[in-house]
Amino acid sequence: MGTGGRRVPAPVSRLFPAADRIVLGGVALVVALLVAPPLVFLAGRSVTGPDGPTIANFAAAYGGAGAFAVVSNSLQYALGTAAFALCAGTALAWINERTNAPFKTLVFAAALAPLAIPNMLLAIAWALLASPRIGLINAALGAMLGIEGAALDIYSIAGMVWVDGLHETPFAFLMMTAAFRASDSALEEAARASGASTARVLGRITLRLVAPALAALFALLVVRALESFETPALLGMPAGLPVLTSAIYEALGRYPSDLGLASAHGTVLVAVALLGVFAQAHATRQPARFATLTGRGGQRGLVDLGRWRGAACALCLAYVFVAIVLPVAVLVWASLQPFYAVPSRAALERASLAAYRAVVARQGLGGALANSVFLAGATATLVMALASLVAWISVMTRIRGRWLLDGIATVPIAIPGIVLGLAIMLGSLAMGGALYGTIWILLIAYLCRFLPHGVRASSISMLRIGPELVESAATSGASWSLTMRRVVLPLLRPGLLAGWLYVAIVALRELSSSIVLYSPGTEVVAVVVWDFWQNGQMAETAACGVMLMAALAGLLVAARSLGLRVAGPI
Amino acid sequence: MGYSPRVESITRRNALAVGLAGALIASRAVGAGAQPVAPADLAAEEGTARRERLVAGARREGSVTIYSSMPVEDMRAQTEAFERLFGVGVQAWRASGETVVQRTVAEARAGRFAVDLVESTGPDLEALRGEGVLAPLTIPSAGRLHPDARPAHRAYVGTRFLVEALAFNTALVARDELPRRWEDLRNSRWRGKLGITNDAAPWLAALATALGGESGLQLVREIFAVNGVSVRRGHSLLANLVAAGEVPLALNVYDYRAEQLKRAGAPVDTIYLDPTPANIAGIGVAGRAAHPHAAQLFMDFALNEGLSILRGRGFRTTEGAESLPAGIRIAMNDNADVVANNALWQQRLRAVIGQ
Numbered sequence: 049m050g051t052g053g054r055r056v057p058a059p060v061s062r063l064f065p066a067a068d069r070i071v072l073g074g075v076a077l078v079v080a081l082l083v084a085p086p087l088v089f090l091a092g093r094s095v096t097g098p099d100g101p102t103i104a105n106f107a108a109a110y111g112g113a114g115a116f117a118v119v120s121n122s123l124q125y126a127l128g129t130a131a132f133a134l135c136a137g138t139a140l141a142w143i144n145e146r147t148n149a150p151f152k153t154l155v156f157a158a159a160l161a162p163l164a165i166p167n168m169l170l171a172i173a174w175a176l177l178a179s180p181r182i183g184l185i186n187a188a189l190g191a192m193l194g195i196e197g198a199a200l201d202i203y204s205i206a207g208m209v210w211v212d213g214l215h216e217t218p219f220a221f222l223m224m225t226a227a228f229r230a231s232d233s234a235l236e237e238a239a240r241a242s243g244a245s246t247a248r249v250l251g252r253i254t255l256r257l258v259a260p261a262l263a264a265l266f267a268l269l270v271v272r273a274l275e276s277f278e279t280p281a282l283l284g285m286p287a288g289l290p291v292l293t294s295a296i297y298e299a300l301g302r303y304p305s306d307l308g309l310a311s312a313h314g315t316v317l318v319a320v321a322l323l324g325v326f327a328q329a330h331a332t333r334q335p336a337r338f339a340t341l342t343g344r345g346g347q348r349g350l351v352d353l354g355r356w357r358g359a360a361c362a363l364c365l366a367y368v369f370v371a372i373v374l375p376v377a378v379l380v381w382a383s384l385q386p387f388y389a390v391p392s393r394a395a396l397e398r399a400s401l402a403a404y405r406a407v408v409a410r411q412g413l414g415g416a417l418a419n420s421v422f423l424a425g426a427t428a429t430l431v432m433a434l435a436s437l438v439a440w441i442s443v444m445t446r447i448r449g450r451w452l453l454d455g456i457a458t459v460p461i462a463i464p465g466i467v468l469g470l471a472i473m474l475g476s477l478a479m480g481g482a483l484y485g486t487i488w489i490l491l492i493a494y495l496c497r498f499l500p501h502g503v504r505a506s507s508i509s510m511l512r513i514g515p516e517l518v519e520s521a522a523t524s525g526a527s528w529s530l531t532m533r534r535v536v537l538p539l540l541r542p543g544l545l546a547g548w549l550y551v552a553i554v555a556l557r558e559l560s561s562s563i564v565l566y567s568p569g570t571e572v573v574a575v576v577v578w579d580f581w582q583n584g585q586m587a588e589t590a591a592c593g594v595m596l597m598a599a600l601a602g603l604l605v606a607a608r609s610l611g612l613r614v615a616g617p618i
Numbered sequence: 619m620g621y622s623p624r625v626e627s628i629t630r631r632n633a634l635a636v637g638l639a640g641a642l643i644a645s646r647a648v649g650a651g652a653q654p655v656a657p658a659d660l661a662a663e664e665g666t667a668r669r670e671r672l673v674a675g676a677r678r679e680g681s682v683t684i685y686s687s688m689p690v691e692d693m694r695a696q697t698e699a700f701e702r703l704f705g706v707g708v709q710a711w712r713a714s715g716e717t718v719v720q721r722t723v724a725e726a727r728a729g730r731f732a733v734d735l736v737e738s739t740g741p742d743l744e745a746l747r748g749e750g751v752l753a754p755l756t757i758p759s760a761g762r763l764h765p766d767a768r769p770a771h772r773a774y775v776g777t778r779f780l781v782e783a784l785a786f787n788t789a790l791v792a793r794d795e796l797p798r799r800w801e802d803l804r805n806s807r808w809r810g811k812l813g814i815t816n817d818a819a820p821w822l823a824a825l826a827t828a829l830g831g832e833s834g835l836q837l838v839r840e841i842f843a844v845n846g847v848s849v850r851r852g853h854s855l856l857a858n859l860v861a862a863g864e865v866p867l868a869l870n871v872y873d874y875r876a877e878q879l880k881r882a883g884a885p886v887d888t889i890y891l892d893p894t895p896a897n898i899a900g901i902g903v904a905g906r907a908a909h910p911h912a913a914q915l916f917m918d919f920a921l922n923e924g925l926s927i928l929r930g931r932g933f934r935t936t937e938g939a940e941s942l943p944a945g946i947r948i949a950m951n952d953n954a955d956v957v958a959n960n961a962l963w964q965q966r967l968r969a970v971i972g973q
Contacts, residue, residue, distance in 0.1 A: 388861065
C-alpha cells in the first residue's frame with residue numbers, strides 16, 4: 049500500500065495542524081537555543097581578526113605554507129577513512145540486518161564495542177601493533193614469513209585511515225542498520241522471485257534504496273575525519289604528515305589561542321555537513337517511497353546467503369579480530385606492565401594488576417563515575433526525545449524549510465569539540481556566569497554535540513513509517529500526542545534504543561568539551577582517563593580502556609537479557 | 619606508573635610537616651582576633667606572626683581554589699597536607715596548561731574571580747601575568763629559592779625545574795655511541811632514531827638562543843635535515859616511547875619522568891648536553907582572589923612544606939644548590955620571550971622539523 053504509491057504525506061500535517069505548529073515552534077526553538085549560539089560564535093570568530101573583520105583566518109587555514117600538501121594529506125585521510133568506515137559499517141549492517149548469517153548478537157556487540165576505547169588509546173594500541181620498529185604484527189609476520197624489515201607501517205596515511213576507519217565503523221554500522229531497516233524488503237523479495245541473484249539484488253535494489261543514507265553518511269564521515277585530531281597527531285605527526293587540524297590545534301594550544309583559525313575550519317566543515325544533509329533531504333523528499341512499516345501486514349524476509357553464509361561469518365569474525373581482539377589484547381598487555389615492553393619472559397615476570405588497583409583507588413573516581421553516568425543517561429534520553437521530534441517534522445510534515453531544521457540539528461557534528469566547549473564557556477561567562485561551573489553546562493554541551501547523532505538515527509528510522517498509519521490514527525480521532533505515543537514511538541523503539549545506546553556510549557567518552565567545562569566536583573570519567581594519560585601512566589590509561597570495554601560489553605549483554613531489542617529484525 | 623617508590627619519603631616528610639603545623643596551630647589563638655588584611659599588607663610581615671595572621675584569615679575565608687596543570691596525584695599530595703595542617707579546604711581543578719590559561723583569562727575578562735591560585739609552567743604563568751591576572755607579591759620565604767625561580771616582577775614563583783634531558787633506550791643505544799656535544803647529533807648514525815615533542819617551541823627557543831641564535835637554529839636544522847625526527851605528542855608519551863623502544867633517543871624528555879621509568883625498571887637513562895634547556899613551573903596568586911589570605915597561606919605553604927613534598931615525589935625543586943644537574947650549563951627559558959614570540963618560535967619549530 050505505501051510502497052509503490054505516489055502519495056505524499058500532505059494530509060498528515062493537515063490532520064493535526066495546531067499540534068504541528070506548537071511542536072514545530074517548540075522544537076525549532078529548543079534546537080535553535082542549543083545550536084545557534086555555538087554556530088554564531090563559530091561563524092563570527094571565523095571572520096574576525098584582532099583588527100576587525102577579515103578573511104585572514106580562511107587564508108591561514110587553507111593557504112599557508114605547504115598548504116597543498118596539508119590539504120592533500122587531509123583529503124586522502126578523510127576520504128579514505130570515510131570510505132573504509134562506510135564499506136565496513138555497511139557490510140556489517142547488511143549482514144546483521146538482512147541476512148541469515150550466524151552470530152548476529154556477537155556482531156552487534158562487536159560492532160559497538162570499539163566505541164568504549166578512547167580514540168588516543170586505540171591509536172596507541174595500533175602503534176604498538178604495527179610500528180615498523182616494535183610492532184607486534186610486524187614481528188610476528190617477520191618470524192612466520194621470514195620478511196626482511198617491517199611489513200606494515202602504521203605511521204602513514206594508510207595507517208591513519210585504518211585506525212580511524214575502525215574507530216568510525218560503529219557509527220556507520222548504526223546508521224546503516226537503521227537505513228536497512230528503513231528500506232523495503234518486499235522489493236528485494238520480488239526481484240529474487242523474478243530470478244535475480246543475491247549480488248544483483250544487493251547492487252540493483254538494496255543499495256539503491258539506501259543510496260541517500262549512504263551519501264549523507266559519507267559526507268558526515270568525511271566531516272568527522274576532517275575534524276579529528278587524535279589519530280593524525282599520534283600517527284601522522286611522527287611521519288611528518290601534517291593535516292589541517294594539526295595547525296588548528298597548535299593555534300588553539302598557544303597563547304593567545306587563535307580561535308579564528310579553528311573557527312574558519314569549523315565553518316567550512318559545517319558547510320560540508322549541511323550539503324550532505326541537504327542531499328539526503330532532497331533524495332528522500334518523497335518519504336512514502338521509503339516507507340516499509342505500512343498498513344500492510346507480513347514479515348520481512350532475510351536473504352538466504354546459502355554457501356556464502358560461511359564467508360559472511362568469516363568476514364564478521366575477521367572484523368571482530370582486528371577491531372577488538374588485537375587492540376584489546378595489546379591494551380590488556382600494556383595495562384599489566386609497569387612500562388610498556390614488547391612481550392618477553394622478563395616482561396611477563398613484571399606483569400601485575402597494580403594499574404587496576406591504582407585506577408580503582410583513584411580519589412574522586414566514584415564522583416566522576418556518577419557524573420558520567422548521569423550525563424550519559426540524561427544526554428541520551430533528551431537527545432533521542434528531541435531528535436525524534438525533529439525527525440517527525442522533517443520526515444512526516446511538508447512544512448517548507450523543514451530540511452533546514454534537520455540540517456541545523458545535524459551541523460554541530462562539524463564543530464570541533466574543543467571549540468564547542470570554549471564557545472559554551474565564553475557564552476556562559478558573557479551571560480553573567482549562568483550555569484557556569486555546574487554539571488548543567490556539561491549537559492548543554494553534550495546535548496549540542498550529540499543531537500546530530502540522534503537526529504540522523506531518528507530520521508532514518510522515521511522514514512520507514514508509512515503515512516497511512518498516522519492518518520488512520522488521526523481519522524480514528526486520536527490526538528497528535530496520542531498518535532505519537534501509541535503509534536509512532538512504539539514503531540521507532542528499536543531505532544531509538546540503538547540511538548540511545550550509541551549516544552550514551554559516546555557521551556560517556558566525551559573529552560574535548562568536558563576538559564574545558566568541568567569544574568571541581570563535576571569531573572567526568574573521560575577526564576580521569578585523560579589525566580592518567582597526560583601523566584604518562586600508560587598502564588593505568590590502558591586499564592581504564594579495558595575496564596570501559598568490559599563495562600560496555602556487560603551493559604550490552606544485560607540489555608539483551610533484559611529483552612531490550614536494540615538490534616535484529618523487529 | 620611508578621609512584622610507589624616515592625610514597626615512603628612523602629609519609630616521612632608529611633609527619634615532619636604535621637608536627638611543624640601542630641606548633642603553628644597551637645599558637646593560632648594569638649592572631650584569631652586579627653582584622654582582615656588586604657594581601658599586599660601582609661607582604662612585609664615575616665615569620666610566625668605572618669603565618670598566624672594568614673591562618674586566621676584563611677579559616678575565616680574557609681577554602682581556597684587552585685587551577686593547576688600538575689598531575690592530580692602530585693597536587694593532591696600537597697592539598698591534602700595543606701588541609702590537614704590548616705583545616706582549610708582546597709578546591710583543585712586540573713587541566714592542561716593551555717586550558718588553565720584559557721579558563722583563567724576567560725573568567726577574569728568576564729569579571730568572575732573564582733580562582734585564587736594558579737599552578738602551571740613558566741610560559742603559562744607568564745601569559746597570565748601579561749593578562750594582569752596575577753598579583754605581584756613579596757613572599758618572604760621565596761628569598762632562599764634559586765634566582766631563576768624568582769622573576770623580578772614577583773607575579774609568580776618557581777617551585778620546580780623542568781629539565782629537558784636527552785633520554786635513550788639502553789637496549790638500543792650503546793653508551794659509547796652517545797653524543798657528547800649537540801654537534802654530534804649531526805652524525806648519520808642517528809638517522810630515524812630521534813624523537814621530540816610537538817610542543818618543543820620553548821625548548822628550541824632556549825637551546826637555539828644559548829647556542830648563539832641563528833647559528834644554534836642552523837645546527838638544529840642540520841641535525842633534523844640529516845637524521846629526520848619523529849614528532850610525538852607530549853612529554854609523557856615521548857618518555858614512554860623511549861622505554862618501549864619505539865624512540866631510541868629522545869631530545870627533550872623531562873628528566874624526572876625518565877627517572878621514574880628507570881626506577882620502575884625500564885631500559886631508560888638520560889644524558890645532559892651543554893647547554894641543557896630547562897624551565898620553571900610554579901605558582902602565582904590571583905590579584906582578585908576571593909580568598910586572599912588562604913591564597914597567600916597556600917603560597918607560603920607551597921614554598922615551604924610543599925617543596926619538601928615535591929622533592930619527596932621526585933621533582934627537582936627550586937630550593938637549594940643541588941636542584942639542577944651539576945656541571946652542566948642550563949639554558950633557562952626566557953618566558954617573556956617565549957610568550958611574546960610564541961607564533962614565531964612555533965613557526966621556526968615547524969621549519970626545522972620539516973612540517
